[in-house]
Amino acid sequence: IPETPDFYAALINDKRVVRVVALSGGYTRDDACERLAKNHGMIASFSRALAEGLKRSMSDDEFDEELGDAVDEIYEASTVKV
Incomplete structure (x- = not known):
């Protein structure tokens, strides 16, 4: 998950890209979800x-x-963005 919100926005908005998927990267679930919610389209x-x-x-x-x-x-973090 990028430190900068919407860091991959240009990639996500490219018509050739179907999905951009984030890995939790060792963050706790709460931290990972908070970061994910700031990345539109991810x-x-x-x-x-999930198993935490x-x-x-x-x-x-x-x-x-x-x-x-x-x-x-x-x-919710995947679908409701802030």
Whole structure:
């Protein structure tokens, strides 16, 4: 995820480009989503950030809730830009 918001805007707006996908880059999920939300036209590929917070000791319900929250946060950062 670029440090400068919309750093790849010219690339994203090029008619030959279908998608520009961001990796979470070792940031926490919260930080990665905050940065992603500042980059219009960029979507997430956050496999590591998606799994952040999941623990083997969780009940099925806790696991489902944590995973659902992660999906919602990453989806929002991909679709709702600031």
